[in-house]
Amino acid sequence: MHADRSGRTGALAGLMLIAWSGWLDLGFSPLGAPSSGALVGFALAGASLLVANIRLPRGETLQTLLAVALGTLAALSLLRALQTAATPTGLPSPTIAIALALAAVMLASLPKAKSQFPHLVLQLLLQWLCLLILLGSAAQLLNGIVGFDLFDFAGRHFALDWASALALTILAVGLGLTLLSQPGLRNFYRHRQDRQVLAVGSAMLLIAAIAAWLIGVGTFAGQTLSLFHHTLQSALSANMSVLGGAIRHAATAAEQGIQLARMENLVRLGISGPVLHTELQRILISGRAAGLKALWVTSGDSRILASTGERSSIERNRLRIDRRTWLFWNDAYWIEVRIPVDTGALAPNEIVVQARLDHLTDVLNHSDHLGHSGELVVCKSGGMNVDCFPTRLTPYVFTTPKLVDGERIPSARALDGEHGFGLSRDYRGNAVLAAYAPLPEFGLGVVQKLDTGDIHNLLLEQLRISALLIGILVLAGSVLLYSRISPAVSKQARTRLHLNEAQRIGRIGSWEYDIASGTLAWTQDAAEVLGLGPAVDLSTLDAVFAHIPHEQHQDVRLALGAALNSGMPLDIKHQLTIADGSRRWVHVQGKVFHRPDGTARNIVGVTHDITEHVRAADKIRRRDVFLNEAQRIAHLGSWEWRLDTDEQLWSDECFRLFGYEPNEIAASLEQFKRLVVPADLPTVLAHIDTVITTRQPCSYQMRIRRPDGEIRYLDSHAELTADANGRRPRLIGTNLDITEQVRAKTRLAH
Incomplete structure (x- = not known):
């Protein structure tokens, strides 16, 4: 089996998708549980993706069969979803089915995509797939914010559960890597910065727009729910x-407000006929203002002894409030109150009062x-x-x-x-x-x-409007982006011209070495810029090595081999022999680029003529050597104290005067104070303060104690300097070892 780097990564994505499907099937995922059909679809997509990125006998046929099976499953799910009011049990949701259908088309078309145009179509399908995943995930996030499914279209859920969103993301990444391993798509974008920027910019615009849309709709939904709350x-x-209040008033009115005491006495005495009927009518008339509609009296065996008014005989739709009160519906809300009257019989008689609650009906x-x-x-x-x-x-x-x-x-x-x-x-x-x-x-x-x-309907209307606006903004942004890119592309030629001129002035030649063909491509006039002459051939490594001194060949070849083998940047300095026989120093830097399979493809780099830099550095080095040697002979050390940063610099001889090897200790004021004999330190610091305050040079003598305990005498001189603007002050000075002179004077004095 063999695959390039992008292909191997695409194959890994296929394996991950198969493993994720198995993990979900075992029920171990905390992100949700997709349907069994969705899991089968993910596994088929992963297997097809794996086969697409490795070379197997009849691999293209196997890949096509897997893609057809995946497409069949997706089509079946979509057809069933259109025929039923909800997603059939066991089949993928419509969103997952559409995503799998797009993946199936891409996987089935990959073996036949040999030119640039089919790859662009596949790229467009991949963008649709990514957009679908992004929208489905955003819908799931928005549903979590508002607390219910905003995207429930008659049972057909648009939002993706997180487990499915992750599976489809793995699939999209694998398909993208697979496309990148195809030369058609790479050639379409190679050296076309306008296309690269347009593709990336449009994607970023879309992501930003969806994020803004999600935030806006989420905020609106949250405010709407708060309002409904x-x-x-x-x-x-x-x-x-x-x-x-209505129930309380009706019950009270039935028992007290309409004065049933006389009626209770008549029923208790067993009086019926016209007398009882007349009393019922009197009560009904007096209670109409309270909504009274009907009264009747029943015996213990449920016979109606007398009745009046428009009695409702509805026996269903009754809600019993307590043992004596019912609420029911009959073209309006009614309340029925049953008042028992003890007549001495086995079962008491009842006075039944029905009142219509028109006010409650109007309000509720x-x-x-x-x-x-x-x-x-x-x-x-x-x-x-x-x-x-x-x-x-x-x-x-x-x-x-x-x-x-x-x-x-x-x-x-x-x-x-x-x-x-x-x-x-x-x-x-x-x-x-x-x-x-x-x-x-x-x-x-x-x-x-x-x-x-x-x-849902209210928010969905806002979703449609905002989605339309977002689409218009993304389209307008893409057009504006391209209109901005186009002039930049037209300037690219001028930029390249300016770059060539800058390289000529800076004595830099850029090049590209194609490893397969062994050829070197240089920028225009590179040989002349490097001082080799306009007619010199530098198209191969052998031609370049012909101008490198023979004693440096091995170093250059070792550096080049190390860069090719390890992938590390090429960085070496060597000489070139020019036409007059003199030598010039160049600094060669390059980067190795690899093919998807990991083999080196080419090296891109620059060759910079650094002859003047080398000469200047050599002159400075020789001058420093001469100065250090002179200071060593004279036992004279120099020092510098940058007052703005409190940084001190000591010459090599200055370290030796203090009894240390160069840079053995850190040069600092605190270290200097420790070296000066304590009795001399106040005087020395006072002299230094005088120099800083008066800006006048000053000479002074001091004693120092070396690490081995030896006392040495130094004659010091200090003065203050600054830059042309009077800023960045620094104190510079010298220390001269006069120990032998002091000792000689002491001997003469005695």
Whole structure:
């Protein structure tokens, strides 16, 4: 098997994709669990990618078969998704299916892509795949921010789970590396900076635009949810107050406000017929203002003894508030109160009062500010279930489990005495945004809810508008980018001309050595710039070595071989023999470029004529040697103290005067103070301060103690200098060893 470097990396991406698919199939990933069909698709894509990047017998046929299988799976998933309201169980989601379909087309086309145009088409498909992954990941991130699926199109989820996003990213990287290993695409971009910048710039613009879009939509969605939170909580508080007040008022009015005492006495005495009917009518007339609609009296065996008014006979859709009070729906909200009357019989008679709650109907049924699905739901516990009484959308009592998908629904939370707000399921199993609270006075729970579909539609409209604007901005940015690049490309020729002129002035010749052909390509007039003459042939290494002194051949060949074998930059200085027989020094620097398989392809470098630099450096070196030797003979050391940086420089002889080898210790003021005899130090420092303050030269003598304890006498001189602008002051001076003179004078004095 053989593959170039990009191909080997592409093959590694294929192996990683297969391994990731197996890992997900074992259920070990914390990033989510894609469908079994998606895992099969990832494994097929990884296998095809692996085969595409290694040489196998009949590898192209195997690669095509794997790509066809992948495309078939993707097409089947897309067809099933179009036929059903939701993604079929076990098949990839539409987003994953589209991504796998794009990958299948690319993998199937790779063996047949031999020219530049097919590679450009494959590059475009790869860009679409990357864009799809980016948008799907952004959608998943946005869903996490808002708390529900913004991209749920009738059950067809657009967002990518993180495990699938990672798998598709590995696939996209592998496909990109595979394309880079193809010569057609490389040749399209080689030496075309306008195309390179346009491709990279457009991609960066798109990424930046999607990031801005994600931030903007996320901010809008967060603000929208915050607004709905506040609205639902406010509506819940207001509606609970209205509901509780209406029930309380109706029950009180039924028992006390309409004065049933006389009726209770008649029933208790067993009086019926016209007298009882007349009393019922009197009560009905007096209670119409309170919403009273019907009254009747039943016996212990449920026979109606007397009745009046428009009695509602609805027996369904009733929500029992307590043992005597019911709330029900019949073209409006009604309340029914049953008042028992003890007649001495086995079962008591009952006075039944029905009142219509028109005010409650008007308030609860008008929630236009909460959208189409906004409504209040009144709930009553029924064991493991909850009886839910919607007050707007459907006039039926719904019985639903307290737990849906392992999570307590808002109605159950309210009945448990909890207050809260969040995303959950309602009595129909729909996803809702709900605020909930208990109404303990009546043993009820109350939920103010809104279907997430209403929020979804609102945000989706903003998504469409913002996506359109982002697309326009990216297109406009790409056009503007290209319009800016085009003049730069036209200037490239002039820039190259200027570069050649700069190289001539700087005596630099640039070159490229093609290892396969053994040829050297130089910039124009490079031989003349290097002093070899305009007619000199430098097209091969042998021609160049003909101008290198023979004694330097081995060093140059060793440096060149080391660069080719290790990949390290070429860096060597050698001489060239020019036409008049003299020699000039050059500094050769180069970089080795490799093929994708790791073999060296060419070396690109420069040859700089450094003859004048070498001569100047040699002159400085010889002068330094002469100066150091003169100072050694005279026992005279020089020093410099840069006051702005507190840096000190000592000559070699200065170190030796102090009893050290050159640079054995660090030259510093503190070190100098330690060397001066303590009795002389204040005087020496005072002289130095005088020089700095007065800017006048000063001479002084001092004693120093060497590391071996010997005392030496120095005659020192110091003066202050600065640059032309009076800045960067520095103190310079000399130290002359006068120990022998001092000792001679001492001997003469005695």
